[in-house]
Amino acid sequence: MAAKSRKARVALVTGGAKGLGKAITERLLSDGLSVAVFADNPKGGQERRGKRLSVFRVDVTNQQQVKNGVASVMKTYGRLDVLVNNAGVSGPVGRVQEISEVDWERTIDVNLTGAFICCKYAVPQIMNSGTDGRIVNISSEVWKKGAAFRTPYSASKAGLVGFTRALSKELGSYGITVNSVSPGPIEGGRIEEVTELTALANKVTPSEIKKRLIRASMLHRLSKPREVAALVSFIISPEGAFITGQEFDADST
Numbered sequence: 001m002a003a004k005s006r007k008a009r010v011a012l013v014t015g016g017a018k019g020l021g022k023a024i025t026e027r028l029l030s031d032g033l034s035v036a037v038f039a040d041n042p043k044g045g046q047e048r049r050g051k052r053l054s055v056f057r058v059d060v061t062n063q064q065q066v067k068n069g070v071a072s073v074m075k076t077y078g079r080l081d082v083l084v085n086n087a088g089v090s091g092p093v094g095r096v097q098e099i100s101e102v103d104w105e106r107t108i109d110v111n112l113t114g115a116f117i118c119c120k121y122a123v124p125q126i127m128n129s130g131t132d133g134r135i136v137n138i139s140s141e142v143w144k145k146g147a148a149f150r151t152p153y154s155a156s157k158a159g160l161v162g163f164t165r166a167l168s169k170e171l172g173s174y175g176i177t178v179n180s181v182s183p184g185p186i187e188g189g190r191i192e193e194v195t196e197l198t199a200l201a202n203k204v205t206p207s208e209i210k211k212r213l214i215r216a217s218m219l220h221r222l223s224k225p226r227e228v229a230a231l232v233s234f235i236i237s238p239e240g241a242f243i244t245g246q247e248f249d250a251d252s253t
Helices: 019-030 063-077 101-129 151-174 189-202 206-216 225-236
Strands: 010-014 034-039 053-057 082-085 134-138 177-183 247-250
Touching: 010 019, 010 063, 010 101, 019 034, 019 082, 019 225, 034 063, 053 063, 063 101, 082 101, 082 225, 101 134, 101 151, 134 151, 134 225, 151 177, 151 247, 177 225, 189 206, 225 247
Parallel strands: 010 034, 010 082, 034 053, 082 134, 134 177, 177 247
Antiparallel strands: none
16 A cells, blocks of 8 residues: 655644644644644634644534534545544543533543544545545543543543444455554643642642652653654554554553
8 A cells, every 4th residue: 555645635633723632733734734623612713724724613522513524624625534533521520429411421422422423524535535544533541540530531531442443443444544542641731620620529739639640650740742742643654554443552650
């Protein structure tokens, strides 16, 4: 299978306007890909389209918005080669008996069902673009370790790994690889929010929770978004063409 130039390829990154998604978007742009971003709240509330970067206002839990969004990507670029399902929420933090069904369902809807919906509409377009399509689902190290007081998030990320493995078997004959990346704690706004809520649940200070995370790391630090983005970049590269159905830890715990 001859790999196409990365400069000719188009990637769709969900939740690609901030945090880890933004780092992935920036890395893929630097690799020479064109990138379409789905964001439920783009900066200033505005969609924008450019030569190599387009931002579309799409809620990944809304099937019609995703369908329309993928159609807009195709209209803008004429092809789709890569899908990175990064959109996610941290979900509620609390004891299982305290978590509402609404919060549970919202977490599953965004983190797991959203990835399914995006694949539902993106996969046919990836198939049409050739035989070296790539799908990367962003899970979390908690899918196998579990996280106390974060049962909805842990369950959603475990489900995403199972979805990845099943889809890789389904799409292998089309030359499309499907893998998941499971980061550990990443520097940024989300970990700060989760740290504060976890501290409340444990009745300790946020600084103590952060110290525990750092102590648990063999590198004694949190990971950086660009480090996870570099792993995604490799997986979707021509060098990653024979890797599928795998779960990659971007973690040092």
